[in-house]
Amino acid sequence: MNYPKTIRDLIEVYKKFPGVGEKSAERLALATLSFDEETNIKFSDTVRNIKTKIKRCTICNNLTEEELCDVCKDNSRNKKIICVVEDPKNVILFEKIGVYNGLYHVLGGLISPLDGINPENLKIKSLIERVKKDEIEEVILALKPSIEGETTVLYINKLLEKQKIKITKIAHGIPLGADMEYIDSLTLELALEKRTEV
């Protein structure tokens, strides 16, 4: 005795989600079963349509339903600054704080040869072309402070070196409101090294 086939099928799908194991998948499948008719149809249709409706912005590789994403279409933005991020989720994070008014460039990952991700698998070439073509004045590298992130920062920096533009990366250190005792020692070391005058 096990769940009926339709539920087992759905459990198998949910298990493909990151961080979802057998038990969580079961819970999600049973929750799906208890949705009302309207939610159920909307859910099914949205899943079905997502792959055809969602495209990548031809300029910055961000998610969009049109040719250009909302940021690239917006003429009020500063078109001379590009913030380079790993994935579309990061664009939303920056947009939420609402202080950045430039453009973005979504790499689609970080350089990680061990995982088979090389520079040519990422949107690095199109970034370099964009910087040259659009006379960009500053490139902000807003990538994760990991080995992959640092490798990507160094790689892009190397390619842009000759462009005589400002290349910056976001600051790393102790997050505001953090409990000092829970900060890892590498971050603490970095924070100490990069100390600023009060």
Next chain:
Amino acid sequence: MNYPKTIRDLIEVYKKFPGVGEKSAERLALATLSFDEETNIKFSDTVRNIKTKIKRCTICNNLTEEELCDVCKDNSRNKKIICVVEDPKNVILFEKIGVYNGLYHVLGGLISPLDGINPENLKIKSLIERVKKDEIEEVILALKPSIEGETTVLYINKLLEKQKIKITKIAHGIPLGADMEYIDSLTLELALEKRTEV
């Protein structure tokens, strides 16, 4: 700037799942986007079909795609014992241990007047009728050890009192392998009270 509409729609659906907040819903929606074509179609179809394909067993209220569930259809099972559980998930849990050979009865919840769940909202009436009609010899109440669970146990016990059948409930106490210091005091008190001779 926010996610394109199709993704926002999907995030709204995922937020309806129990225990899924904004961030998890975002992660699930972006994961859905990265599924291959085949998984995507299977996912969409299964969700669409689940409400029509999955029915409730007319005898025990368990999930099934036919009139009767796999347990009720199985003639090798002991038809004189009924294990009463809260929801279909519990049936699977008992089936996994593989030592119980009787039938089930899925209540569909526990009595909880504060949440508006009264006995008539649960499959209690059909349980009593079943016990009488099928000459059941034992009813095992396998419900959660909570106020709602205990209330339901007492309520069903009251209704079955006159039937001269064995009514039991599963044992509560310290789970095997548990670290004694992490056990709550109520469970410890109960375990002490229900101590057995070695």
